Amino acid sequence: MHVPFVDLRSQYQSIKPAIDSAIADVIRDTAFIGGKYVKQFEQEFAQKYGVDHVIPCANGTDSLYIIMKMLGIGAGDEVITVANSWISSSETISQAGAKPVFIDIHPDYYSMDETKLEAAISSSTKAVIVVHLQGQMCEIDTIKAICDKHGVFLIEDCAQSHFSSYKGIRAGLTGIAGSFSFYPGKNLGAYGDAGCIITNDGSLAEKCRMFATHGALKKHNHLIEGINSRLDGLQAAILSVKLRHIEEWTKLRIENAALYDQYLAGIPQIAIPKVRPGTVHTFHLYVIKAEQRDALAAFLKEEGIETFIHYPVPLPAMPAYQYLGYTPDDFPVTTALQPQILSLPIYPELTESQIAFVAESIRNFYKKKA
Numbered sequence: 001m002h003v004p005f006v007d008l009r010s011q012y013q014s015i016k017p018a019i020d021s022a023i024a025d026v027i028r029d030t031a032f033i034g035g036k037y038v039k040q041f042e043q044e045f046a047q048k049y050g051v052d053h054v055i056p057c058a059n060g061t062d063s064l065y066i067i068m069k070m071l072g073i074g075a076g077d078e079v080i081t082v083a084n085s086w087i088s089s090s091e092t093i094s095q096a097g098a099k100p101v102f103i104d105i106h107p108d109y110y111s112m113d114e115t116k117l118e119a120a121i122s123s124s125t126k127a128v129i130v131v132h133l134q135g136q137m138c139e140i141d142t143i144k145a146i147c148d149k150h151g152v153f154l155i156e157d158c159a160q161s162h163f164s165s166y167k168g169i170r171a172g173l174t175g176i177a178g179s180f181s182f183y184p185g186k187n188l189g190a191y192g193d194a195g196c197i198i199t200n201d202g203s204l205a206e207k208c209r210m211f212a213t214h215g216a217l218k219k220h221n222h223l224i225e226g227i228n229s230r231l232d233g234l235q236a237a238i239l240s241v242k243l244r245h246i247e248e249w250t251k252l253r254i255e256n257a258a259l260y261d262q263y264l265a266g267i268p269q270i271a272i273p274k275v276r277p278g279t280v281h282t283f284h285l286y287v288i289k290a291e292q293r294d295a296l297a298a299f300l301k302e303e304g305i306e307t308f309i310h311y312p313v314p315l316p317a318m319p320a321y322q323y324l325g326y327t328p329d330d331f332p333v334t335t336a337l338q339p340q341i342l343s344l345p346i347y348p349e350l351t352e353s354q355i356a357f358v359a360e361s362i363r364n365f366y367k368k369k370a
């Protein structure tokens with residue numbers, strides 16, 4: 001049996017007629033840039049997500065950059081984020097002209113450890129970027145309270161947490177703005193690059209929209225210099241079709257995670273993911289902690305099961321951040337977790353027999369080793 005890490009083909013097969021006709025419509029209308037399909041997705045996403053403003057852009061990295069620029073973050077400022085994330089969360093801090101400051105992650109949930117945040121805030125701190133990693137939100141209430149107390153902006157990187165929630169409030173709706181990626185493998189994914197910003201702040205929304213379109217809300221009326229970061233019509237039309245299925249797909253991810261929990265029960269060498277009380281974890285990733293992780297991953301590969309590590313190197317340990325002078329001791333939790341974490345295949349189309357096969361293979365690996 002082959003179990004790919006993601007299976008975008010089977011999802012396409014399940015909605016092929018709607019996708020094909022959406023693509024044909026965009027081409028018929030030559031609505032490639034801007035236009036009605038982009039507007040329509042914007043409105044549909046805003047309505048379904050429950051937010052006032054959706055600003056589409058080219059990807060989920062630009063969205064972070066645009067938010068920071070429009071909040072006035074720049075030279076001399078510090079922005080705090082986490083050691084365990086994708087580099088978008090920190091490279092955009094530098095792109096905006098500020099200095100990234102990394103803190104450690106929570107030992108149970110692998111995203112920002114809220115108890116480490118306050119000590120990292122300095123007089124230069126302008127913002128905190130939380131990353132709702134793997135589909136599960138951070139302790140956002142505590143983080144928001146700390147940000148408010150110190151007068152710093154809270155920005156939410158929701159690239160892995162579409163429709164996740166904490167105490168009934170969705171990712172991206174607590175901070176000043178939320179940043180989404182619609183990269184194909186994300187829970188809501190386009191067929192190319194795409195992203196957006198969400199916010200309930202009308203003035204920030206207008207600024208972001210302007211900055212993403214060369215600093216002009218009206219053509220040839222450039223109030224500021226901006227960038228070119230557009231969502232194209234084809235991606236918007238595809239996203240509109242997929243948005244109709246997002247609740248169902250999210251439910252299937254959650255059900256598949258529960259099946260993994262069941263099938264993996266009682267293997268002492270691994271730990272299944274913990275769900276933070278009060279959160280709806282939407283399982284962009286299903287990350288286990290495993291003894292002999294690398295040997296296990298190699299064994300699973302031979303069995304036809306693809307796995308990944310999110311992330312193999314903590315961000316502050318990357319060559320790109322050597323200049324900041326961090327050592328592994330600055331991030332004891334991230335450092336200790338790194339050799340243990342393993343992401344198993346998870347997506348709505350994953351079948352129970354595939355899940356059972358993955359679990360059985362893991363069980364066999366440890367039996368052989370015993």
Ligand SMILES: *Cc1c(COP(=O)(O)O)cnc(C)c1O
Pocket residue numbers: 059060061062085086088089131157159160180181182183193194195
């Ligand atoms: C995917 C991802 C991004 C970047 O999204 P792109 O659309 O690929 O630019 C940012 N942050 C996190 C945490 C991600 O997983």
